[in-house]
Amino acid sequence: MRDFQRSNAIQERLHELVPGGAHTYARGPDQYPEFMAPVLVRGSGCRVWDCDGNEFIEYGMGLRSVTLGHGYRPVVEAVTRAIADGVNFSRPTELELLAAQDFLSVVPGADMVKFAKNGSDATTAAVRLARAATGRETVAICDQPFFSVDDWFIATTPMNAGIPASATVRFGYNDLDSLAAVLEQHAVACVLMEAATAMAEPEPGFLEGVRALCDRHGALLVFDEMITGFRWATGGAQQVYGVTPDLSTWGKAMGNGFPISALAGKREYMELGGLRTKADRVFLLSTTHGPETGALAAFRAVVHAYATTDPIGRMEQAGKQLADGVNAAAADLKIESHLQVVGRPSCLVFTTKDPQGNPSQEFRTLFLQELLNQGILGQSFVVSAAHTTQDIDQTITACHSAAAVYRQALERGSVSTLLKGRPVAPAMRRHAAPRQI
CATH class of the missing domain: 3.90.1150.10 (Aspartate Aminotransferase, domain 1)
Incomplete structure (x- = not known):
């Protein structure tokens, strides 16, 4: 013991x-x-x-x-070298260009990328961009566990105290009919999903069918690559299954534990958050710490490790x-x-x-x-x-x-004499019980 x-x-x-x-x-x-x-x-x-x-x-x-x-040494050493020369500045660094080039070299379906610190920021930015691009509000999410800490998603969970109702609807994984029904009933800005999960692989034709339905109904397709990116393949699920989304969101393994996330996508949509558009500008991602040198250096070292090992x-x-x-x-x-x-x-x-x-x-x-x-x-x-x-x-x-x-x-027939203490409880639940302190 x-x-x-x-x-x-x-x-x-x-x-x-x-x-x-x-x-x-x-x-x-x-x-x-x-x-x-x-x-x-x-x-x-x-x-x-x-x-x-x-x-x-x-x-x-x-x-x-x-x-x-x-403590993977090449990543730690890259971060150490970077932060020794400063961590955060009032203007972009060359490191931001190099990191963006590295990212787009491993995600060939994307034209542009913007870095942030956590996955929720990137995913919510994708939703905001899709709403601006389409002029619609409703988000269609796959019946998968988690996409964001922000209101548009948490409103759909049991842990929704203090959150207003959200224009978010769900559809089933590997169920094109359920997605088709959602798209016919609602004016959907984007379809947001993980292309695959630990427990679910796409059936033949499913992801291609999702892509076609999005195109038919004018909704953007967003892949959440938080888990699949750098785990299914360096280029994520879109590389494995050969279906290119309009936007994709990344995080987790891209920094080997260092805080970094990314929103990537097609230029025609990403530029709505830039300076090359005549449309109303989208407040896409604007973070103090998004370009912090340590995490960008960690990301570049991760890309190198994936390329050489x-x-x-x-x-x-x-x-x-x-x-x-x-x-x-x-x-x-x-x-x-x-x-x-x-x-x-x-x-x-x-x-x-x-x-x-x-x-x-x-x-x-x-x-x-x-x-x-x-x-x-x-x-x-x-x-x-x-x-x-x-x-x-x-x-x-x-x-x-x-x-x-x-x-x-x-x-x-029971754990009662063998288990010491109360059982674990779902992380996302309405009340602190059954593990209230």
């Missing part, structure tokens, strides 16, 4: 100073077994250490933002090894119908089901608890290129031990 005494003390103090005890809901202590949410102090490669001295192999890697590993191939290989090993361990214990690793190899999740075969937060929490005790930290099994064969083997061994406890709970 691991000791989390200092982590728990710091977490309690965080609740006094930071709403929710974390700056991202997905990082909150309610997403981990109670009293077992480590407060981290450093990381190297795929390993992290907490303030109690515990060492973990980490998965998820900064909410999928770190693909090359924590094979992080995507490594993630695919590591993910396949992990999924095969954990699923074999579950099968060995005859619980493969209750505990399973699924998804794209570079973006894996684990499913946890109760004795009746229903998805279970209680059983998920038990599995997380046992993984933490075995030195594995992660709400998923999202790998990085830093996960070595040895790291994966160690994780599989830990999962076998955790799965043995999981089997005990299945045989007993």
Whole structure:
């Protein structure tokens, strides 16, 4: 059993100073077994250490933002060189041009790019641009988990207190009929979606059908490449599936953990936020820290790493090894119908089901608890290129031990005698209960 005494003390103090005890809901202590949410102090490669001295192999890697590993030296060195000469200025730097050239060289479907600091800013800028370009207000979003912290999206979630109603409608993934119906019923400014997710690949013709429907109805097509960019391929899902959107939004892995995002797209739309238009100008993105030198240098080093090494191939290989090993361990214990690793190899999740075969937060929490005790930290099994064969083997061994406890709970019909503390709860929920502090 691991000791989390200092982590728990710091977490309690965080609740006094930071709403929710974390700056991202997905990082909150309610997403981990109670009293077992480590407060981290450093990381190297795929390993992290907490303030109690515990060492973990980490998965998820900064909410999928770190693909090359924590402290990846070429990125750190590039950032160090850049910030030594200043971080923020009153005029553009040459670095902004170089970074834009690098970006557009790996996203050939885009003509222009504008950098920002977080994904929500980029995605909301895409919505604003589409509304200006079309003169319409309604946004059609795919039934996928998350697009932005801004009102137009959060109004559609259970956590919508204090937010006015929004002109946002939904359609189904791999369901062209549902999208067609939305486009026929509403004057839609843009169709916003992830081209693929960990659990869902586009059926043949689906993305091409979305493109055609957008063209037919005069709506812009926006791909959210926050997760798929630099994980499915350097050029994102649009490179993999061969469908070019009008606009696309990027973030996460493009900085290997450094804060950078981007809005990219066709010149005819992007210029509406520039100085080469006679139309009413769009307040597109105007951020103090968007051109900050450290993050742009990190991005350029990431592009170089992707051009000279094979992080995507490594993630695919590591993910396949992990999924095969954990699923074999579950099968060995005859619980493969209750505990399973699924998804794209570079973006894996684990499913946890109760004795009746229903998805279970209680059983998920038990599995997380046992993984933490075995030195594995992660709400998923999202790998990085830093996960070595040895790291994966160690994780599989830990999962076998955790799965043995999981089997005990299945045989007993309950986690009650094995789980310590309350189960985890969905990050996006209306009330603090069932994990109210």
